[in-house]
Amino acid sequence: MANYCSHSDVSAFLQVSAFHATDTTPTISQVESFIDMAEARIEQLTDHAWHTNNALEVTEERGRVQRVVTNALTNTGRIQLKHYPVVAFTQHATTQNFAQTNGNLKVWNGTGYIEYLDSDLATMGTITDVTNKDFWLDAQRGIIYIDKFNIFSEISDAPAGVDAYISYKYATATTPKDIKLATIYFTASTIAANDDLNLMAEGDDSMDNATKSQKFEEMAMKILKDNKRMGRNITMARAIGGFGTGKVYP
Numbered sequence: 703m704a705n706y707c708s709h710s711d712v713s714a715f716l717q718v719s720a721f722h723a724t725d726t727t728p729t730i731s732q733v734e735s736f737i738d739m740a741e742a743r744i745e746q747l748t749d750h751a752w753h754t755n756n757a758l759e760v761t762e763e764r765g766r767v768q769r770v771v772t773n774a775l776t777n778t779g780r781i782q783l784k785h786y787p788v789v790a791f792t793q794h795a796t797t798q799n800f801a802q803t804n805g806n807l808k809v810w811n812g813t814g815y816i817e818y819l820d821s822d823l824a825t826m827g828t829i830t831d832v833t834n835k836d837f838w839l840d841a842q843r844g845i846i847y848i849d850k851f852n853i854f855s856e857i858s859d860a861p862a863g864v865d866a867y868i869s870y871k872y873a874t875a876t877t878p879k880d881i882k883l884a885t886i887y888f889t890a891s892t893i894a895a896n897d898d899l900n901l902m903a904e905g906d907d908s909m910d911n912a913t914k915s916q917k918f919e920e921m922a923m924k925i926l927k928d929n930k931r932m933g934r935n936i937t938m939a940r941a942i943g944g945f946g947t948g949k950v951y952p
Contacts, residue, residue, distance in 0.1 A: 704734040705753040706741050706877050706885040715886050716893070728893065740888035740922075744881060748931045750785070751873035752881045757789050758872055765846075765866035767809070769853045779809075779851030781865075785872040786844025786939050791819060806869035807837070809848065810860040815867070818848070844872070844939040880929045887922035891915045 709721050709730050721730045728736070745751055751758045763784060770778040791806045808815040818824045818837055827835030829842075837848045846868070894915035909917070926932050 703755060704737040704741075705755045706744070707737060707882045707889070709733040709737070711882070711886050712737070712889050712893070716890055733889065733893070736889045736892045737885060739892065740885045743888060744884060744926070744931075747926060747933075749933060750931075752877045754789050754873050754875050756873060758785070759869075760785060760872065761869050762808075762867040763869070764864045765868050766863075767848070767851065767853060767856075767865040769851075770847065777851050777853055779848035779853055781809075781846040781848070781868065782939055783844035783846070783868060783870065783872075784939070785870075786842065787872060787874060788839065788841045788844055788870050789873050789875065790871045791869065807846065808867040809851075810856060810865050812856045812859065880925050881931070884922045884925040884931075887918045887925065891918035891922065894918060 712733055713720050719726070721728065721733050723730050741752075741756060745756065745758065760783075765781040765783070767779040767781055770780045807818040809818055810816075816823060819826070824836035825834070827833075827838035829838060829840040832838045832847070832849075835849060837846060839846055892915075894911045
């Protein structure tokens with residue numbers, strides 16, 4: 703759907719006339735399909751989504767519950783998710799709505815897995831709304847807190863040591879400028895690689911289109927590497943802990 707950049711961004715970069723729906727080569731829809739492919743490639747390289755419309759889905763991620771150090775008499779459990787920011791639990795695919803239902807947060811209680819997202823069992827809050835809540839979510843850091851969680855009796859016999867299963871969607875809401883530029887470069891590379899398009903005039907003192915395509919590709923990769931976007935080197939939440947790691951701070 704061309705979320706990281708627009709077809710007009712690509713035409714401006716290539717310094718060509720604006721793409722039209724039917725009377726340009728390539729057309730708007732063709733350029734947007736190239737952008738979609740560039741976005742998919744960036745998501746694979748970075749292991750992250752850079753727009754909420756491209757949010758990546760995690761199904762039943764295995765989690766460990768840690769005990770949070772607080773001054774309260776009751777224990778608070780903390781589950782550190784592998785990815786963040788969290789934009790939705792998976793039953794809410796189109797809105798940033800963390801309301802309960804469908805049991806996408808299942809936590810072992812000593813005898814079975816409680817579905818915390820079932821509104822009949824627990825009340826959910828956010829990181830700024832925790833009073834009288836059974837659990838709450840720090841969406842930006844990918845952390846779920848569980849109130850009054852007896853960690854010692856409840857996770858010691860969890861099946862296969864799995865304290866919780868969590869399903870959610872994650873993405874960065876606003877596309878960073880470096881990701882936008884890398885998307886433009888990858889898209890421009892695809893367009894320039896097709897010599898049959900004759901999109902960019904080649905003069906005696908300029909690079910041929912094949913060379914331009916290669917240079918655009920290299921620049922896109924350089925942007926991702928220089929900004930440490932490759933692999934899991936984007937800013938990530940801390941690795942999940944568990945019973946054996948002791949106490950943690952909120």
